[in-house]
Amino acid sequence: MTISRRTLLATASAAATAAPFARARAQTPTIKIGILNDQSGPYTNTGGLTSVICAKQALEEFGAANKGLNIEIVSADHQNKPDLAVSLVRQWFDRDGVDVLLDVPTSSVALALQSVVREKNKVYLNSGAASSALTGEQCSPNFIHWTYDTFMLAKSTGAAMVKAGGDSWYFLTADYAFGKQLQADTTTLVKAAGGTVKGASQYPFPGTTDFSSFLVQAQTSGAKVIGLANAGGDTVNSIKQINEFGLNKSMKVAALLMFITDVHALGLDVAAGLNLTESFYWDLNDKTRAFTNRVKAKTPKNWPNMVHAGCYSATLHYLKTVHDMGAAEAKKDGVATINRMKAMPVEDDCFGKTTIRADGRRLTPAYLFEVKKPSESKGPWDYFKLVASQTGEEAYRPLADGHCPLIKA
Amino acid sequence: MQAFLSYSFSLFGTPITVSALLGQGTLGLINGSFYACLSLGLAVIFGMLNIINFAHGALFMMGAFASWMLLNYAGIGYFPALLLAPLLVGAFGMLLEKTIISRLYKLDHLYGLLLTFGLALVIQGLFRNYYGSSGLPYRIPAVLQGATNLGFMYMPNYRGWVVLAAAIVCFVTWVTIEKTSLGATLRAATENAPLVQAFGVNVPRLITLTYGGGVALAAFAGVLAAPIYSVNPNMGDNFINTVFAVVVIGGMGSIMGSIVTGFGLGVVEGLTKVVYPQASATVVFVVMVIVLLTRPRGLFGKAA
């Protein structure tokens, strides 16, 4: 093959002009973090814009720009529609150069995206979704489940309540995958702790606002605990009505998935005495208080719950990892980035020191709270008192029981 | 009596006692009062304006929010709100009618339906942007707290009040439309507007007032709902489908039809919750298909 002088010259000059740009890009490729959550539906307050604010907070505190990293955060509303989410995320990956998918509440949407992220070899840090299947049979090497899951909620709330004497249960269950799984997980743990289940009402989801009929059935069952296997507005509605029917006087109420944002919606006089589990609460210790003081001015109506704190913590840890391995490497290979994230020590103000397991489960502590009476609350958002806590190792499903295909070896 | 109440039989494999059945029927009646109030408003609007008001759920939600705002911004409690909130929301409805909806009267139903659907999206979206979606707290008024033992169930006093208030409002509306001269004029205007206009009646104003009245009924139901359901921007969504079904089953535009069907379907739904709870949201539509196939104009509708 002969190379003519002209071609050689042309190639050389092209290389010369392209080189500075190419090098500039190689030094600091822009890393994009895409936050996908519900910004207009029932989970707007549990995720929504506060998640974006918390992720930006992490970006600011890390000082990415000073460390030579170019980071951008984009966000979108998935409207709780799996097919819309799949199409948005494909576009993010294929066209917009997004590298990290963050938050993603609603289990059905979260599960649908698992295979897309794996196919494109990106990074998927989920803070908002509950289903423990995400690190079980549906686990993926590109995925970390950051903040909580159904098993941890069931174990913390379920087992602790049996220990405290609530040994017979009646479930009020939203009739869809998430509700049924929460009921099943809790049933297993209640029975393991020596309790019994007296019955369950599975009500249509969505579309039920009145729970009185099921509450009367729960009352006649003679159970000591009513377990709410639902979320969001349904939980708020059922607690309001439990209060109205006076069930909270004769039974203990276990809200299996409830956030501080929901307690705020109910008001303390209705919510007082409820038991619920979160992995973060703003008033746990000096560090969590310091974190909340830093962000609360940016989101005054909606203080961070565990999902928001998870977005902060996940972003921070991801940035540390990118800084450690180099942005170019991180952009290239999602699995490698996830593996590095698993290997690096995780520490932040919200959750303290934690670890990430091989199946993608981050082991956060689990705190069982009781909602304060109005007389006990001293200030805004002073809602919880700590009843019990578990370490990350105790709180989550043992690695072997999840049947995650990654773990066979 | 006690023996009768504890008598038990089996239906589709579910053991059922008479007292459970009575209890669930009563609870169904309470839900029925919400359906009746809401579908009554829809029926009035459809009967007089020929508009299928898809914004009804959003206006119901506004009623609940109005009572919350009255309490938190002006310190006005539940009972005054029961009167004030429907007036405020009704006035808002009249504004909507005057400025937007009145442009559609000569058109197909479809356009009214789409327009009001669009309005509902806008209203709900604005409330969500400002108040979020988790909801706001609203208490049961002190007088109505507590519960009464009815023998077969433990009945919260507030629910009893809901049935009573809804029944009174439904009755008053029915009397106004069917038995007063105002109602007679209204009905005449529906049949032949130009003729009534020729008699010197201001028909457009009458229509505006009717829309305001229908909206006020929705807002009234919203105030009744505020203490027991979550006050959030989406609260109307869960009701709206069932309420449409009620209006269709009762016969579109029939006042009596929507009241009776509202209460009746509440009971049917309540009983389904005992036997097959998962289907309790669908049973309404089963009834609707059966009714439409056997009586095309609904239970109380006039023959075509």
Added chain:
Amino acid sequence: MFGFSRPQLIAFLAMVALLAICPFVLYPVFLMRVLCTALFACAFNLMIGYVGLLSFGHAAFFGMGSYVAAWTMKFWHVDAAIAIILGGLTGGVFGLALGYLAIRRSGIYFAMITLALSQMVYFFCLEAPFTGGEDGIQQVPRGTLFGFISLENDMTMYWLVAGVFIAGFLTIHRIIHSPFGQVLKGIRENEPRATSLGYRTDDYKLIAFVLSCTIAGVAGGTKALVFGIATLTDVHNSTSGEVVLTTLLGGLGTVFGPVMGAVVVTSMENYLAQFGAWVTVTQGAIFVVCVLAFRRGIVGEIGNFLKLKL
């Protein structure tokens, strides 16, 4: 050709040309979403625009088509073409069963009975084990077409979807301009008269309904393959509502209206998503403006302006 008038033929050729160019400019997965919505809206338009019946439950047929295509693809590993055809057949069978009940009513009562029936289909999908409940059927492979063309590549998949769309579009157009279609129009304009001429109008309406549902099923099946997922959203009544809006926005009873509507609605859903909470407000405002200001829909208004039937 296919009963196109001259301006329609020009518009059709322009549309085909756009279909060929767009994937090189725009994101193909987004375009496939538009095409599936467009085909669904065209099927719906066959009922509302040419038979004059408003179906408020078309999601039932779209969704069932989507479920069956996804299920056969995932568990029987059938060919992509077979999966789409099965989706269409499912839509047709459900259309026959539900249409048989619904077709006896007209006007607003037809709308309500289709709404009620589709709610029952939704309940069936929620409870039946094969649909996977809330999670739906996920990770459906795209498989191969005719046994040897792999559809994993977005561009290959795009050509298939574009082909399905054009086939469906032309089928609908052919139906409308056949003698059968003329009878349908006659029924829409004056049903008693059609009856008096000896046409069994209910049979005609039912056949049109089944055809519309079949094409809706095809659209649903294709969508399931594109995204590898079939969920409850597809059978939910919000999807039924969306197709009404799409068609209205584009122009009821126009040939190209549903396609234009699909382009606008899908783009809105896609590009407004980043504005979060304002999505529904903007959508609602657009519908209000549409009903108040240009009721004939986008294509209808353009046609009216140019004095053309598009």
